[in-house]
Structure formats: structure tokens, C-alpha cells
Amino acid sequence: MAKHGKKFASALAKVDREKQYTLDEAIELCKSLSFATFAESMDVAVNLGVNPKHADQIVRGSVGLPHGTGKVVRVLVFAKGEKEKEAADAGADYVGGDELATKIQGGWLDFDKTVATPDMMGVVGKLGRVLGPRGMMPNPKLGTVTFDVAKAVKDLKSGMIEYRTDKAGIIHAPVGKVAFEVDKLRENVLALLEALVKAKPAAAKGTYVKAITLTSTMGPGIRIDVQSVLQSL
Known part of the structure; x- marks a missing residue:
């Protein structure tokens, strides 16, 4: 099993693994736990209730983030x-x-x-x-x-980004830099989630958005309260 460094372990200890944070709480916590010496990105993982083995359940598309990703795109x-x-x-x-x-x-x-x-x-x-x-x-x-x-x-x-479900039905996408203001990160995350909800395949059954996790490039994952976020869309 891979061992984590002291800085990661210290950051992980500050995350309540049993709690589902509000979006703002998760963003603020993610920012506070950043410890890398470079400009870390902030990423979202969204576990969708789809089966990508079936072509009609693959979720794929693009969305413009209101505040971009903070990356220079060639x-x-x-x-x-x-x-x-x-x-x-x-x-x-x-x-x-x-x-x-x-x-x-x-x-x-x-x-x-x-x-x-x-x-x-x-x-x-x-x-x-x-x-x-x-x-x-x-x-x-x-x-x-x-x-x-x-x-x-x-x-x-x-700031247009592309998204696509992986083999496990999870969308991984960048939503900005850790250095971004909370408001900008929130708006970027909500723009992505709104696009994913609109892209729901007709063949998808049951719970569509099953879990949302926020993380920085080097930091631990922070679970977000799905219902509280979806209600704000």
C-alpha cells in the first residue's frame, strides 16, 4: 500500500471523512489544506448513476466555466x-x-x-x-x-472544458485554481454540475448524481452534500 507524506497526512486529518460538506465549506477547506509549492488546481469528481458500457449511457460534452480554469490553453x-x-x-x-x-x-x-x-x-x-x-x-x-x-x-x-464518464461512470474535471476566490470556484463547479444534469441520458435509471468529491492537485478528497448542491442549480 502506498504511503502518504506527512503534509498529506496532516491535511487528511483535518477532513471529517464521515461528513458531507456544503459546497462553500468544501471549497474553503480545500483551499486551507493546500500545501504544494506550485499553483495547485482544484478538481471535481462526480460519480454518476450510469453504466458507460452502454453507449446510450455515456455522458460526454463540453461546458464553459464562467471563470476559466486558470490554465493557458494552446x-x-x-x-x-x-x-x-x-x-x-x-x-x-x-x-x-x-x-x-x-x-x-x-x-x-x-x-x-x-x-x-x-x-x-x-x-x-x-x-x-x-x-x-x-x-x-x-x-x-x-x-x-x-x-x-x-x-x-x-x-x-x-475556459471551455470537456468531460466524459470513465469506465466507472465518474466525471473528472478541473474547476479552477486553488488560488481562485471562493465565489469563482463555486460558480465554476455549479456550471459543470448544471451541464451534467442537463446531459443526463434518457436510459439512466435511479439516482443520477450519486456523489461529488472536491480535491486539490495534491490534497485529500472532500465529500460534498449532493442534495444541497443540486437544489442550488
């Missing part, structure tokens, strides 16, 4: 002609076509998100084995395969 856009200029003007870090695909096939991955116009998917499709496993493949359901590249770039730059 966006690459596959486009040509006027759309190439449009993407560049919107703030895309890299814009191009075949030459970018060749670089990526050669191992270059110095970007975080990928956008493509529909007419470029013939080029992008060849990169599925590289981008797919990393969650960087453009997808029309996530708004990253579109002719409105300016909007896609701005959304990603301003």
Missing part, C-alpha cells in the same frame, strides 16, 4: 483559406493543414486542444491514433469540428 486549428485567417485573428496558437499533420505524426504535440473545419477532417482523420487517446481529437459534438472557428478558439481559450 489551441491548434486545422483550416484553410479565410478560415485560417479567422482562426489566427481569434487567437489560435497554430493554424494550418497538411504541414501540421505531418509534424504531429512526427511526434510534435506542443498544444492542448484541436479545432478543425469540416472540410479538413480528411487530413485530421489520419491523426486519430495520436490525438484520440489523448482526448485531443476534434469532435462535432464538442463544438471542435465547426466552420465557426473563431467561436471555438475563443471558447477554448476562455
